[in-house]
Amino acid sequence: MQPATPSARLVEVFSSIQGEGVLAGRRQVFVRTYGCNLRCTYCDSPETLRETPSPAFCRVETQSGSGRFCTIPNPVSLHTLTHTVQSFLHEPHHSLSLTGGEPLLQARFWQCWLPQTAGWNLPVFLETNGMLPAHLQMVLPYISLVSMDYKAPSATGMPYEKSRDLQREFLQVASARQVYMKLVVTPHTSMEELDCAVQLLNEVYPIPALILQPVTPCGYETEPVQAQKLFAMHAHASRALPDVRIIPQLHKAMHLL
Numbered sequence: 001m002q003p004a005t006p007s008a009r010l011v012e013v014f015s016s017i018q019g020e021g022v023l024a025g026r027r028q029v030f031v032r033t034y035g036c037n038l039r040c041t042y043c044d045s046p047e048t049l050r051e052t053p054s055p056a057f058c059r060v061e062t063q064s065g066s067g068r069f070c071t072i073p074n075p076v077s078l079h080t081l082t083h084t085v086q087s088f089l090h091e092p093h094h095s096l097s098l099t100g101g102e103p104l105l106q107a108r109f110w111q112c113w114l115p116q117t118a119g120w121n122l123p124v125f126l127e128t129n130g131m132l133p134a135h136l137q138m139v140l141p142y143i144s145l146v147s148m149d150y151k152a153p154s155a156t157g158m159p160y161e162k163s164r165d166l167q168r169e170f171l172q173v174a175s176a177r178q179v180y181m182k183l184v185v186t187p188h189t190s191m192e193e194l195d196c197a198v199q200l201l202n203e204v205y206p207i208p209a210l211i212l213q214p215v216t217p218c219g220y221e222t223e224p225v226q227a228q229k230l231f232a233m234h235a236h237a238s239r240a241l242p243d244v245r246i247i248p249q250l251h252k253a254m255h256l257l
Helices: 078-086 103-120 133-142 160-174 191-202 227-238
Strands: 010-017 027-033 057-061 069-073 095-099 124-128 145-149 178-185 209-214 244-246
Touching: 010 078, 027 078, 027 103, 078 103, 095 103, 103 124, 103 133, 124 133, 133 160, 145 160, 160 178, 160 191, 178 191, 178 227, 191 209, 191 227, 209 227, 227 244
Parallel strands: 010 057, 027 095, 095 124, 124 145, 145 178, 178 209, 209 244
Antiparallel strands: 010 027, 057 069
């Protein structure tokens, strides 16, 4: 019996600018996956969290920035995703973003699909919570840049001891590529949590950048973080790390996807 053709559960495919981290302002094609292994208080993609049933359709933006969509059936096949992404490439793009949810939950699909994108000259950017190092290993040959969120226990409810070893292993695997860490700072994020993130980065060489991203009020996080707290956290982290930046969500300020 032939193995089933891989397919992916997707929420949406669209073209926009990257609004977070070191690639903020770069034009990307985004492939947003369905499903996540965490529940963060500030999640701004709640449509990715319904575990059953999966969405019957994936949204595809018909024109960049238009807010108009058509739909394609889920799960999405290799051929259909290739055709869908190519429909945006008549305009120049910097890279392809795999985002979610948690895109590494569907690592076997990426293992089959990403080799087909090699001729596009489009670097692949992975946005991930850093909890699935073995899954990252499966797709690493096709990834150019990794954005790993450090998930503070105050936002996830997960004890630090449980996530620390996974994220350390993840960073060790990801260090074979360009990688940076992002910490979403909420009014509840503590200096102790920042120290844990800094410690993880100091265990990996070369030390990647740390992005402090002030939360955009969303979900259970209804209040913004104060500037004084951001400055204090930046100063504290910068005493131990060479590259610490405060970068808010640019796409939210511009009212873009």
